[in-house]
Amino acid sequence: MNKNILLTITILIFIIIPKYSYGADSELIYLDVKVSPNYSKSDYITLSSDEGFNLYNEDDLQRVFLYIPEDIIYIGSDYNGDIIIFDEKNDEIITLPDDGSVVIGSGHSNESIIKVDKNKYRDYIKFLSIGNYINVINHIELEHYLYGVVPKEMGPSFHLEALKAQSIIARSYALANINSHISEGYNFCDTTHCQAYGAYDNENLITNQAVDETYGQYITYNGNIISANYHSNSGGITEDSGNAWSLSLPYLSSVEDVFSNNAPNSSWSFTLSVSDIQSKLAASGIEVGQINNIEILETTEANRVLSLKIDGSKGESTLTGSQLRSLLGSMNLKSTWFTVNKEGGYQNSKAYVISGKSLFPMEIDLSNIYIKDSGKDIIVNRSNVNRARSMDRTVPLEATYSSAPTTFVFNGRGYGHGVGMSQYGASEMANQGYNYEDIITHYYQGVDILNVGR
Ligand SMILES: [Zn+2]
Known part of the structure; x- marks a missing residue:
């Protein structure tokens, strides 16, 4: 090992890490990891160890200041809200500072493993008092x-x-x-x-x-x-x-x-109904009414959606790809690399005509019908015809048949950011x-x- 590199990294670690502590070996780095679940002060937390418990001050892990020769101890609060260690007879052993400055290890001389309720942890356990809660912290060496x-x-x-x-x-x-x-x-x-x-x-x-x-x-x-x-x-x-x-x-x-x-997940597809999308948007205060279209506005060079527009009957909303991913669920929309297609409603290639003899509309493909104009056949499309006419009635298409899609299909690639x-x-x-x-x-x-x- 080059001494200069070691010195550099030691200085680097000092600069980068304002809060950490060393154990018996001065090269060891200790971290405080808050573990699940959250406990309230009315809960009892059970600690188990085969070799009893050693208590240390966090900044001096070489000196045991109290050994507790019990297999099981309990952590709870008294009427003052202090964090207290009790024995199995519910007698108080010691009151702990509420800032986590005292850590608990097992009495085992080589390897400390402590069970907190059902979960086992290496090294040390400490407790932080936050309002009515007790945070259980695993004070653990980096490796x-x-x-x-x-x-x-x-x-x-x-x-x-x-x-x-x-x-x-x-x-x-x-x-x-x-x-x-x-x-x-x-x-x-x-x-x-x-x-x-x-x-x-x-x-x-x-x-x-x-x-x-x-x-x-x-x-x-x-x-x-x-x-x-x-x-x-x-x-x-x-x-x-x-x-x-x-x-x-x-x-x-x-x-x-x-x-x-x-x-796995190099490509994926996710389908969601319009009503589900609307309710997920509404849960975040985005109200655009009946969604008619979702249009991708801008993507990155690596194909991820930067921005998109949601058009609805009551307005429109522009979101980032990440915002939509978090609104629809990051396990559903697995990444922001996706395209979106709408399904349902009538297609632009279809027309509905009512013959006059029947009240039931017939569906005809627009490519098969023409408007006769001075001997020319003009292809019908939605820009030149928006009503179906017959001898005795006129029916606006949109009045009877909504063009709104029923689902959106997201086809994407990758999983994660x-x-x-x-x-x-x-x-x-x-x-x-x-x-x-x-x-x-x-x-x-x-x-x-x-x-x-x-
Ligand atoms: Zn975190």
């Missing part, structure tokens, strides 16, 4: 956090090289976004808002191996650890971050991605023999992989 992230974000069925790329990406993303929830007193939540984190019970031998074999590796651009965004499937071309989030980053620019072409690594593309690259460095440098332009590991 252990990745053990819980990689299987949730990619899954053990992927190729080891793809999992190694995912590990480095998740490690880089974590450090670059370390302040995501700092105003709430912790670093990350355990959902895809940050990165999905499944803790100890979701760990897997091969995903842990991928984390271990890439220990200390980060993606950098011009010496800075990057926010390595990723998504499920690009559909064939990734998107510029500037188009997805209006922050254009050189290493998150669009790249051709044939590796995603035949993977399309920025950075396509996970299914990475899988295909690995299956074709590319390694994790090839995968990372394909999806992130102009980056280096920095190794500050063992």
Whole structure:
């Protein structure tokens, strides 16, 4: 290891991370991850450990200040709202500070695993008091956090090289976004808002191996650890971050991605009724009446919809592709790379005529009827004829037959925002023999992989 590089990354980490703490090994980085579910102060939280519990001050994990020789303890509140540890006889053991500055580990000397109700967590647990709620925080070393992230974000069925790329990406993303929830007193939540984190019970031998074999590796651009965004499937071309989030980053620019072409969700179709679209729009305060048309106005060079117009009987509304995706559900409209077609209502090629002998209209294809004018046959279309005439009656077509569509069909490609690594593309690259460095440098332009590991 080049000492200058180590010094640089150490300084870098200090600059980037205002809030983290070190454990016994000064190279370890600890994170605070808020885990689900949310508890109110009237709940009891059960902690279990085979070896009793060690209590530490968060900034001194080398010194146990209290050992509790119990297999099970309970966390609850008293009438003052303080957070208290009780034993099985419901006797108070100690009152905890409500800022999470005391952390609880198991009494096991090598590996601390604590069960909180039904879920097991590595390292330490602490509690933050917020109003009437108690946030359960897993105070966990970065590499252990990745053990819980990689299987949730990619899954053990992927190729080891793809999992190694995912590990480095998740490690880089974590450090670059370390302040995501700092105003709430912790670093990350355990959902895809940050990165999905499944803790100890979701760990897997091969995903842990991928984390271990890439220990200390980060993606950098011009010496800075990057926010390595990723998504499920690009559909064939990734998107510029500037188009997805209006922050254009050189290493998150669009790249051709044939590796995603035949993977799951490379193409998809989603059909929704007009009434369902109307109610989803109305839920967000968008009222356009009966929807007649959805028109794509502008797309990016990577085919994603930038803006579209919804025409209705009471007005029109212009939305971004992302807004429509979030209104209709991001698991329905899987990406903003889509076209839209309307179905139902009558087609422009059809006319309805009433003969005078019958009240029932007959449907005739416009291409088969003509207007006779001074010996010429004029082709009938909607711009020169909008009424059907007969000997004894005149019926406006629109009065009887609505032209409004009944459904809209969205045909699209890819799954997710399309920025950075396509996970299914990475899988295909690995299956074709590319390694994790090839995968990372394909999806992130102009980056280096920095190794500050063992
Ligand atoms: Zn979050």
